[in-house]
Amino acid sequence: MLKLLKEVFRTGEATHLYPFAPLEVAKDFRGKPEHNPAQCIACAACTIACPPNAIGMETDPVAGTRTWSISYGRCIFCGRCEESCPTGAIRLTPDFELAVARKEDLTKRAVFKLALCPCCGEPVAAAREVDYVATILAGPDATPDQLARTRELASTCPDCKRRNDVDLLIRMGIERQMEKRI
Numbered sequence: 001m002l003k004l005l006k007e008v009f010r011t012g013e014a015t016h017l018y019p020f021a022p023l024e025v026a027k028d029f030r031g032k033p034e035h036n037p038a039q040c041i042a043c044a045a046c047t048i049a050c051p052p053n054a055i056g057m058e059t060d061p062v063a064g065t066r067t068w069s070i071s072y073g074r075c076i077f078c079g080r081c082e083e084s085c086p087t088g089a090i091r092l093t094p095d096f097e098l099a100v101a102r103k104e105d106l107t108k109r110a111v112f113k114l115a116l117c118p119c120c121g122e123p124v125a126a127a128r129e130v131d132y133v134a135t136i137l138a139g140p141d142a143t144p145d146q147l148a149r150t151r152e153l154a155s156t157c158p159d160c161k162r163r164n165d166v167d168l169l170i171r172m173g174i175e176r177q178m179e180k181r182i
Helices: 002-011 045-049 080-084 127-138 144-154 158-171 174-181
Strands: 033-035 055-060 065-071 090-092 107-116 123-126
Touching (some): 033 065, 045 055, 045 080, 080 090, 123 127, 127 144
Antiparallel strands (some): 055 065
């Protein structure tokens, strides 16, 4: 018995002092996803990539908002959301302590404003997403007028785009060309 006690005292502690001291995790540890609403464009790429559907988006056309949410209770920490995000708004942290007193505390939300179609006024997409697309399509050397025109085109709904294309074709005289062929 004394031999065993002597060996135990010589060996020292065999476990970590967690939770009294922080536990070091591996460099590539996949912990809790952290969402940065300031960088997010609400494009829904993360919702499509999420296998357990832990990330979701709900659009409220009446209020003109899109609500992004993540349920940490459903998350499997796979990292697909981080890989699919075009702006880097989601990143996996080394945080693994997710214990909460209430289930509702496992859900985080962010609300984004929707852009309205300039023709009919219907909500099209998140305003930040439209701005992001317009900036990329216009290019780095775009003038403010070109950027505004690109933003207007990016925020036009599909129905209005079709209507505008038909009106443009009629104004160009395509209708006469079609009548000649028929």
